[in-house]
Amino acid sequence: MRSPDHGLDSELAREQAYLDDAREQLARMRRLAESLDASKASDAISGEVLGWVLARRIASLQDDPRTTLFFGRIDVDPADGPAEQFHIGRRHVTDEAGDPVVVDWRAPISTAFYRASPLEPMDVVLRRRFGADRGRLTALEDEHLGGPAPSDEANAGGGSILAAEIERPRTGPMRDIVSTIQPEQDEIVRSDVAVSVCVQGAPGTGKTAVGLHRAAWLLYSFRERLDRSGVLVVGPNRAFLDHIGAVLPSLGEVRVAHATIETLLDHGRVRADEPAEVATLKGDERLATVLRRAVWSSLVRPSEALVVPRGVRKWRVPAYEVAEIVDELAARGVRYSAARDLLPQRLAHHVLLEMERAGDAPDDRVQDAVARSAAVRAYVSTVWPALDPAGVLHRLWSDAAALREAAGDDLTDAEQSMLLWDKPARTKGSARWSRADMALLDEVEDLLRREPSLGHVVLDEAQDLSPMQLRAVGRRCSTGSVTVLGDIAQGTTPWATASWGDAMRHLGKDEHDLVVLDRGFRVPAVVIEYAARLLPLMAPGLGAPVSVRDNPGRLDIRPAGDDGVLAEAVRAVRTASSTAGSVGVIAPDALVDALSTALTATDVSHGRLDRDHGDDEDHQVEVVPASVAKGLEFDRTVVVEPAAIAAAEPDERTGLRRLYVVLTRAVSELTIVHAEPLPEALSPS
Numbered sequence: 001m002r003s004p005d006h007g008l009d010s011e012l013a014r015e016q017a018y019l020d021d022a023r024e025q026l027a028r029m030r031r032l033a034e035s036l037d038a039s040k041a042s043d044a045i046s047g048e049v050l051g052w053v054l055a056r057r058i059a060s061l062q063d064d065p066r067t068t069l070f071f072g073r074i075d076v077d078p079a080d081g082p083a084e085q086f087h088i089g090r091r092h093v094t095d096e097a098g099d100p101v102v103v104d105w106r107a108p109i110s111t112a113f114y115r116a117s118p119l120e121p122m123d124v125v126l127r128r129r130f131g132a133d134r135g136r137l138t139a140l141e142d143e144h145l146g147g148p149a150p151s152d153e154a155n156a157g158g159g160s161i162l163a164a165e166i167e168r169p170r171t172g173p174m175r176d177i178v179s180t181i182q183p184e185q186d187e188i189v190r191s192d193v194a195v196s197v198c199v200q201g202a203p204g205t206g207k208t209a210v211g212l213h214r215a216a217w218l219l220y221s222f223r224e225r226l227d228r229s230g231v232l233v234v235g236p237n238r239a240f241l242d243h244i245g246a247v248l249p250s251l252g253e254v255r256v257a258h259a260t261i262e263t264l265l266d267h268g269r270v271r272a273d274e275p276a277e278v279a280t281l282k283g284d285e286r287l288a289t290v291l292r293r294a295v296w297s298s299l300v301r302p303s304e305a306l307v308v309p310r311g312v313r314k315w316r317v318p319a320y321e322v323a324e325i326v327d328e329l330a331a332r333g334v335r336y337s338a339a340r341d342l343l344p345q346r347l348a349h350h351v352l353l354e355m356e357r358a359g360d361a362p363d364d365r366v367q368d369a370v371a372r373s374a375a376v377r378a379y380v381s382t383v384w385p386a387l388d389p390a391g392v393l394h395r396l397w398s399d400a401a402a403l404r405e406a407a408g409d410d411l412t413d414a415e416q417s418m419l420l421w422d423k424p425a426r427t428k429g430s431a432r433w434s435r436a437d438m439a440l441l442d443e444v445e446d447l448l449r450r451e452p453s454l455g456h457v458v459l460d461e462a463q464d465l466s467p468m469q470l471r472a473v474g475r476r477c478s479t480g481s482v483t484v485l486g487d488i489a490q491g492t493t494p495w496a497t498a499s500w501g502d503a504m505r506h507l508g509k510d511e512h513d514l515v516v517l518d519r520g521f522r523v524p525a526v527v528i529e530y531a532a533r534l535l536p537l538m539a540p541g542l543g544a545p546v547s548v549r550d551n552p553g554r555l556d557i558r559p560a561g562d563d564g565v566l567a568e569a570v571r572a573v574r575t576a577s578s579t580a581g582s583v584g585v586i587a588p589d590a591l592v593d594a595l596s597t598a599l600t601a602t603d604v605s606h607g608r609l610d611r612d613h614g615d616d617e618d619h620q621v622e623v624v625p626a627s628v629a630k631g632l633e634f635d636r637t638v639v640v641e642p643a644a645i646a647a648a649e650p651d652e653r654t655g656l657r658r659l660y661v662v663l664t665r666a667v668s669e670l671t672i673v674h675a676e677p678l679p680e681a682l683s684p685s
């Protein structure tokens with residue numbers, strides 16, 4: 001019997017030879033693509049398209065010598081067919097005969113790599129995972145399914161490759177997890193394109209990772225349809241988008257748009273802050289009804305006939321007939337401006353009927369000319385006024401009577417006065433819009449002209465969006481599907497959602513699958529147990545994740561010395577950055593400037609993250625305002641003055657939730673530095 005080491009060596013050598021061959025096959029595929037000539041296309045336009053497709057294909061066939069072409073293998077032995085082996089990697093590689101050498105992780109056959117288990121082997125008899133270093137295989141690990149393991153099973157010789165991947169230190173931005181997607185995650189990733197999925201998951205359970213891999217899987221599986229309609233990822237802020245921005249390109253998907261809710265709903269500059277209760281009211285779904293009324297009540301009952309002079313004659317359409325045309329158009333379910341565009345032709349058609357009754361024989365050109373005439377244009381402007389979003393909202397917030405009419409019974413008097421501007425802007429152009437107004441402007445825009453739908457939207461940190469913001473996202477996938485990712489316990493806006501059922505209804509996706517993820521891949525046990533002390537206070541009923549990390553983690557609570565909290569923070573950062581791995585220094589927003597100055601004064605090089613930008617340079621240490629920390633992770637975090645982080649929020653529950661977010665960013669160590677007493681639940685017991 002061969003020794004395990006010998007077995008491993010020869011098996012590794014065989015797999016390395018297979019990898020070398022796969023690399024050659026990939027190079028052959030690339031050479032073939034390079035030899036194709038786009039100029040042979042039948043015409044110039046086809047040539048251009050073909051050239052573009054070829055360039056894209058050649059780029060996708062580049063081999064990166066730093067990585068391997070596959071990370072796993074399955075041996076499949078179905079009862080009703082021949083046994084086969086499949087190597088699973090980030091992209092397909094085929095040989096000259098077109099047979100697969102490496103199978104894309106998204107192909108149907110790869111599902112078994114992620115989901116086969118001893119209880120449900122899915123015809124898999126062997127699952128093999130590979131360890132690699134700089135493009136060469138260094139280890140392999142076998143799992144025999146559907147029967148007892150043979151005694152000479154090749155083994156990685158200690159340490160699991162899966163665990164090592166989960167434990168790897170975090171340095172730069174987020175990486176893909178294709179080699180280690182877990183079965184419960186894979187079910188979400190491969191949900192059908194028509195299915196909208198809502199994922200509730202505690203911090204670090206892989207929601208973001210799952211959402212991004214789902215986008216990649218959808219694009220692979222429904223390429224043509226989604227290439228046309230588009231896929232969009234929406235995240236909480238710029239720093240977050242920078243953090244996740246490399247994942248899809250590393251999976252070969254460069255055509256997925258990324259946006260924050262602010263960039264998505266960009267209807268002008270946000271120039272005003274407003275009290276949380278006003279913003280909450282503006283986010284309420286009742287505003288949708290108010291806006292619909294405001295738009296459609298702009299129609300004016302015609303009181304006079306339409307009179308169109310042509311030559312020496314004047315043609316008339318009586319007011320009651322115009323009213324019928326207007327009513328019919330308004331009842332058609334077409335958007336306000338789209339229906340308005342139809343009105344001139346309708347009126348002109350009636351003028352034409354008048355002409356015919358008088359014995360004329362006008363043709364289509366006459367109808368067009370009448371529709372474009374000054375008389376018809378002026379008449380249309382009176383009975384069906386042109387509207388724009390800023391004009392509609394400006395009127396509502398500055399004119400109490402207009403707001404009262406649009407509000408109907410939906411808003412109380414007190415609510416209406418909250419919405420009215422104290423000092424109305426003189427013109428819509430000078431209006432000082434707030435963030436909450438952006439979702440309302442977007443709603444009006446859609447009432448005027450239908451927002452086109454994308455094929456799929458991945459919405460991360462969805463718990464923070466107001467009903468009106470959710471409606472805005474829902475419009476962008478009205479005929480497509482959505483993957484909603486979030487955690488009710490991490491809701492840090494006053495309007496954060498309390499129920500996924502409600503959120504999905506606002507998105508227009510009453511029908512959806514709700515999945516709960518509860519295995520934590522980021523936060524080590526001591527840190528998650530500490531942060532979870534806050535849960536009963538701010539999200540009763542929600543559980544903490546079970547950490548699957550081998551590393552139990554480290555928690556260090558450091559009261560400030562006589563020289564103050566900033567000096568203590570600097571010392572903590574120095575310690576945290578003395579070994580490799582990223583360090584996030586998370587502080588109350590108001591303390592960030594002073595903290596950064598203190599770090600600079602003591603020569604601690606660092607970057608700074610902000611709502612509107614990430615960090616272009618790669619810094620080991622990043623200073624992060626508490627309001628920006630959501631969705632990010634660092635190998636070690638230093639959290640400065642937790643009580644002040646909580647106190648900066650408008651209410652206690654939101655404060656504790658913000659703290660929960662901040663405390664759960666650490667991959668291995670959490671250091672807390674404080675001068676103020678810690679919130680009671682976090683005091684060392």
Ligand SMILES: Nc1ncnc2c1ncn2[C@@H]1O[C@H](COP(=O)(O)OP(=O)(O)OP(=O)(O)O)[C@@H](O)[C@H]1O
Pocket residue numbers: 165166174175176177180181182185201202203204205206207208209210487490521522630631632633664
């Ligand atoms: N199957 C997996 N294999 C390896 N690493 C994983 C896996 N799933 C998640 N991770 C890692 O765990 C970390 C947390 O994942 P992610 O950021 O997606 O979690 P999240 O649920 O979105 O967290 P949060 O709610 O805190 O934003 C990431 O570093 C991610 O790469």
